[in-house]
Amino acid sequence: GRARGTRQVEQVRQQMGALSLAAQGEPHGEGAASVPSRGGVRARRYDEPQVTTRPSSLVSKQGSSGVTVTLRSNFFKLQTHTEWALYQYRVDFSPDEDRTGCRKGLLRVHKDILGPYMFDGTVLFTVKRLELDPLELYSARTSDDVKIRITIKKTSDLVMGDPHYIQFFNIVLRKCIAGLNLQLVGRDYFDAASKVIVEKYNLELWPGFVTSIRQHENDILLGVDLANKIMRKDTALHLLTDISQRSESWKDLYAQAIVGATVITPYNNKTYRVDDVDFDSSPLSTFEKGNERITYMDYYRNRYSIKITNQIQPLLISRPKKRDIHAGRTNNVVLIPELCCLTGLSEDMRNNFHLMRDLEEHTRLHPSARMDKITHFLRRLTTNQQAKDELSLWNLKFAPDLVEFTGRILVPEKILHGGGLSSDGTQDADWTRNLRGHPMYQSKEFNNWSIVYLRKAQRDVESFVRTLINASSSLQFKIPQPNYEDIPDDRAGTYVQAIEKIISRNNP
Known part of the structure; x- marks a missing residue:
């Protein structure tokens, strides 16, 4: 499957x-840059709210x-x-053409009419206003020689x-x-x-x-x-x-x-x-190339001179x-x-x-x-x-x-600890050493917690809990023994069942 x-x-x-x-x-x-005449597309203005980056009472942001x-x-x-000005146009093709590369090629034929332009497949940017709006152009698609009508309609002047x-x-x-x-x-x-x-x-x-x-x-x-x-x-x-x-x-x-x-x-x-x-497939499977079916092995050998060694992958x-x-x-x-x-x-x-x-x-x-x-x-x-x-x-x-x-x-800022103690910070803003052996500035009670673990990892889990409790004691943050919930395997569903069991036990 x-x-x-x-x-x-x-x-x-x-x-x-x-x-x-x-x-x-x-x-x-x-x-x-010309200004749109009556009936033309009016340039859009953007009155977006300005982001306030400093209080009104502050004259300068420099410290x-x-x-x-x-x-x-x-x-x-x-x-x-x-x-310079930019003019934005929407470009449509009839019959419809979805391939961006083909669209660009069809429009490129008329570069002398358009002047300098940038086209992403749908939106056209030009540096000069096109004489006609909408402007219709025609190109022949190279793949099948079908005549394609290109309609270019202005959407806005970019101000x-x-x-x-x-x-x-x-x-x-x-x-x-x-x-x-x-x-x-x-x-x-x-x-x-x-x-x-x-x-x-x-x-x-x-x-x-x-x-x-x-x-x-x-x-x-x-x-x-x-x-x-x-x-x-x-x-x-x-x-x-x-x-x-x-x-x-x-x-x-x-x-x-x-x-x-x-x-x-x-x-x-x-x-x-x-x-x-x-x-269900392998390199020996076939696909249609041209008017014949060919295996993937043969394709890569003929196209890239690559020999695939594993035929059952x-x-x-x-x-x-x-x-x-x-x-x-x-x-x-x-x-x-x-x-x-x-x-x-x-x-x-x-x-x-x-x-x-x-x-x-x-x-x-x-x-x-x-x-x-x-x-x-x-x-x-x-x-x-x-x-x-x-x-x-x-x-x-x-x-x-x-x-x-x-x-x-x-x-460097002064680091405040619990019990009215403090220590000087360092230039690299690494407070790890400052926290060792000092009580936390403020801590909450932590009375109830559970740990879900694989049954075969019990020894490692117990060692982890001991290390955690010892480390927290120096911070005067007391961590009690957890409720241990072992599971037989590491499937996601097994973890979910264990967590639901813990929640129901604590919130009957």
Whole structure:
């Protein structure tokens, strides 16, 4: 049967606030921004409530205590020497065309009519007002030579303070980054060519970047943060073999472990999210390619010169995401576990102190090294010819240096304990030593608690409870003996039953 995957919950990104960029003039000084005539689309104004960041009685947010120090951020200022307007249009296709790539190609034919533009598949941004509204254009679809009508209708003029300016800047930025030969994993870009190989643990560490342009208090800033993606040398088949050797319920356990995981296929350097496991199929199963049916084994041998060694392994299923569907990819992607490298850390790896310490040498960088990597990324972005041309087209320029500002090193705070005792804090704000041997400033009674544990782990649980009680006694926080509730197995349902039993016993 098939093990069903879970859907990801997407968080909604909040739109940023007002933009301090005047919407007047063209990007190259060719004419001025026109005002909508009667009956035209009126520019939208955003009278959003301002966030209060200081009391009305406070003249300045700058403090006076401590010692001043110059700080550097991970932001670059966006410099725009020429102010210009943007016009936003909705683009519709008839007959309908869902593939984003095809939509872009159909519109690209008319670039001389549109002038400089940015199109994401639905929304069109231009720097000049189109002569007709709506504007109808026609293109022939290359796949079948069908004539497609393109209808372009203006939705708004983007004025100062319109959040869509920020959206537009980020679209331009991502288009520039796409030309740097980076690998898109999720929504972030990683540099596979600069990977760090950790031979001892069979891992690869891909350095990457998280970027965002946002409106800040006084300026529009490009934020760049460093990220890392862990690529494992072991495959989804290794995971399957390990689980099947340890449990008779290996199908359920394997599905739990692999569904939702991100894997990478080295033969095409692409990443996929595993949504399902097809235990009824194998590399010997066939699929339709062209006018014939072919096995997966033959396909990979002919297409990539790869010989699959395990002929009985199940197949992994990756369903198309929304952006895949928009790009015209509507079929499931079938993956061979043997050819899928795992990403991220397993629970055992996270619990390996030596492994985590070795990884920290590459991930926890000194501030100077972090700044060097961030500034190197911007230099790479602004010296790449494709990115330079794109930024120049929209008259966008980033300051080469990180934003600096003044901060303050505050005097360490005094730590108050119980019984009228106190101790001096440290400059690194680590209060661990201060708390040892001192009573808590204020504590509540803790009279009733329960611990649910596997029966075979009783000795470890009792040792844990003794350690907890001893540690709390020095803080003058009394922890009594718990109510012990042992369970025979670690199934989720068994834990739920034990918890319900405890609740009913305490709340009859």
